[in-house]
Every structure is written in C-alpha cells, then in structure tokens.
Amino acid sequence: MPDPMRSYLDFEKPIAELDSKIDELRALAASGSDIGDEVARLEDKSRQSLDELYATLTPWQKTLVARHPQRPHCLDYVNALITEFTPLAGDRKFAEDQALVGGFGRFRGESVCVIGQEKGATTESRLKHNFGMARPEGYRKAVRLMEMADRFGIPVISLVDTAGAYPGIGAEERGQAEAIARSTDACLQLTVPNVALVIGEGGSGGAIAIATANRVLMLEHAIYSVISPEAASSILWRDGTKAQEAATNMKITAQDLLRFGVIDGILKEPSGGAHRDPDAMITTAGNAIALALDELRPLDGKVLRDQRRQKFLAIGRRLG
Structure with missing residues (x-):
C-alpha cells in the first residue's frame, strides 16, 4: 500500500x-x-x-495543488526562515485573529516584519486559524504591524495563503471591507521595502490586503484570483459544477499573471509540487525573498512608495 x-x-x-x-x-x-x-x-x-x-497541469489542477493539505503553510516558512521570531497579537480595538499571524524577527540577520495567513495543518489548528480566513481584526492587526515596521525602518514580508477574507455576519458587522481597504492602503503607504509571496491560494481582497507590495512573487502552482472558481461558476452560470471552466477562463495561474504583469516572478516548485519536498521549497522561497530585498534595500523611502503605487496603477491601465 x-x-x-x-x-x-x-x-x-x-x-x-x-x-x-x-x-x-x-x-x-x-x-x-x-x-x-x-x-x-x-x-x-x-x-x-x-x-x-x-x-x-490545467488551471483547475493547479487550484487543487495550491489547496493541497500537505503543502507548506505560513508558519512552516516562518519557523524555517525567521530566527528570533516574536509574534504580536491583537488589533488594539477588538480581539486577536489567529487566521493572520504576524510579528518581528530576523531574516538572514536582518530585522523584518512578517505577516501571513495560516490555514493550519490539522483539524485542531485549522479551526484555531479559521482556515486562514481573516476577520477585520486580523487586517487591523496587519495595519498595526506595518505601521510599526515603517516607523522603525523594518522591511515587511507577506506570506499569502487564503481562500479569502472571512464572510461571516460578525465580520461584516465589524467592517470587513473597511479593514481590508485600510490594510491595502497601509501597504501602499510604506516607505520600507515589502515583498509578498503567494504560497498557496491568493484569494480576493483577503490576499491583496497584505500583498500590495513592491515585489509580488508566486509559487509555480499557486493561484491568485478575485474570486474562487467555484464562486465564479455559481455567479456566472448558476452552476457550481463548472468550476473547472471558470478556473481556465479566469486566468488565475502564476504563468498567466506573470504574462499580464500582475506578479513579478515565479518560484519553481519541486517535482510534484511544494508538498513533496517542503524543505527545498522553503529554501527556494528564502533565496527569492532575499534577492528581492537586496534589490529594494538601496532605494529611498519615497522612491519605494512611488514605485509601488505606479506598479499597481499600471496593472489597472493594462487590464482596464
């Protein structure tokens, strides 16, 4: 067997x-x-x-690989790449949200702020982290950490892996959309380098809230989209069984997004996907993040902010 x-x-x-x-x-x-x-x-x-x-692989097959339960998650990358990591909790307004983890540590000797969505690897941890779907307090925590990083001149690393922001009634009552918008704006306002890496699913505003970065990288078999294929299928065709067709038409793969200029680079995965050799994948990710930070580090704060803004405005002009 x-x-x-x-x-x-x-x-x-x-x-x-x-x-x-x-x-x-x-x-x-x-x-x-x-x-x-x-x-x-x-x-x-x-x-x-x-x-x-x-x-x-077809776009739908890549979607399944991106969601593979054994794929390395945010905390796997943090534990392997970040030393002296000190997680910080709470948004100072309502509560702590463990779907979005964040804190400060050292990446190859340099102080960094790390923010990421954690899906969990076991039933218990998935429930604890709400399957990586953050509530408003998670995004307000992200804003708090980014503002702190900016104040002390510390680069920000974002690890993106979420099906989307949590759509529950309580989350909407507490201002989910506003929290996502403010988190996205906090990314745009940074005068320090920020690098985002989509390690699994980059779902909707839940992803862009921490992925509005100077450099946006994706794993080879990750996906990044405004909506899930299943939800798009239900909305467009009133038929949830057409998710495979939706995945193909939505252009959600790293290869499509690089061609459109939405992302800046693709990280090759081990044969058979990141879950078959997590250590090798995490090493590759660490090297890519280090290279991106090396390229951004010499730039002035105003240049970093202007470059980031122009990057996202250009995406809108190209695809609008």
Whole structure:
C-alpha cells in the first residue's frame, strides 16, 4: 500500500498506483527477494510520470495543488526562515485573529516584519486559524504591524495563503471591507521595502490586503484570483459544477499573471509540487525573498512608495 502519509489528488491516480507497486516491491526486497533493479526501474518511471503530469497541469489542477493539505503553510516558512521570531497579537480595538499571524524577527540577520495567513495543518489548528480566513481584526492587526515596521525602518514580508477574507455576519458587522481597504492602503503607504509571496491560494481582497507590495512573487502552482472558481461558476452560470471552466477562463495561474504583469516572478516548485519536498521549497522561497530585498534595500523611502503605487496603477491601465 502507498505510504499513508502521502495524500494523492484525483488526477494523480496513475502516480498513486505506481507508488503502491513500488512499496509492495520494497516490502518483498526487505524480505530478501532480489528485485532491486525492478524497484529502481519503477521509481524512475514514477518520477518521469510525475514530471510529465505536472508540466501540463490545467488551471483547475493547479487550484487543487495550491489547496493541497500537505503543502507548506505560513508558519512552516516562518519557523524555517525567521530566527528570533516574536509574534504580536491583537488589533488594539477588538480581539486577536489567529487566521493572520504576524510579528518581528530576523531574516538572514536582518530585522523584518512578517505577516501571513495560516490555514493550519490539522483539524485542531485549522479551526484555531479559521482556515486562514481573516476577520477585520486580523487586517487591523496587519495595519498595526506595518505601521510599526515603517516607523522603525523594518522591511515587511507577506506570506499569502487564503481562500479569502472571512464572510461571516460578525465580520461584516465589524467592517470587513473597511479593514481590508485600510490594510491595502497601509501597504501602499510604506516607505520600507515589502515583498509578498503567494504560497498557496491568493484569494480576493483577503490576499491583496497584505500583498500590495513592491515585489509580488508566486509559487509555480499557486493561484491568485478575485474570486474562487467555484464562486465564479455559481455567479456566472448558476452552476457550481463548472468550476473547472471558470478556473481556465479566469486566468488565475502564476504563468498567466506573470504574462499580464500582475506578479513579478515565479518560484519553481519541486517535482510534484511544494508538498513533496517542503524543505527545498522553503529554501527556494528564502533565496527569492532575499534577492528581492537586496534589490529594494538601496532605494529611498519615497522612491519605494512611488514605485509601488505606479506598479499597481499600471496593472489597472493594462487590464482596464
């Protein structure tokens, strides 16, 4: 049987069957059977099949990969890349929102402010972090942290991974739209470098609220959209089953968005997606963030702010 720790998506069924066969042969080899060559042959075939499959993913398949439960999440990146991390809680107005985590630490020796959406990896942690869907207090916390970072000249790193801002009644009553708008404005007002990395889902205003950055990067199989494919399908066709068609038409992949100038770069994922080699993915992300900060660090605060504003105005002119 395949390793129970592995989780295969529906379109990965051929890979799952190969891996199952490999596991069976490994068990036989462990009992003394001389079948090492056959195991090696099947392993090569599995790797090749995985490479070929992931080289031709459809937008809907990329959506499924972006949502994979074993994909590295915000806190995985923080724990691996940020030393002396000190999380800060609360918006100083209403409450603490654990869907959006933030604090200060050191990235390769430099002080940084880190803000990100955490989906959680277990049932308990998903409930704790509300599946990465922040309420108004989460975005007001982000504003508080960004203003603090700006005051002390500390760069901001945003890790984006959310299906969208939480749409509950309480969140709307407490001013969800206003909180998102103020968080977006806080990004635009920064006079320090800010770099955003979409590590999974970049959903709607919930993402843009912390991703209005000098450099916006995306993982190869991440998605970034104004609405989920399922919601778009329901609105446009009154048919939630057309999500695959919606995903294709919405141009939500990193490759499409780079072509349109919405993002600035794509980070290649390990073969089979970030979840198959989280350590390698996190290392790649760290290198990309470091490079972006190196490019932005020499720029004056006014130049950084003007560059960021012009970047987003240009997107509107191109796509308007």
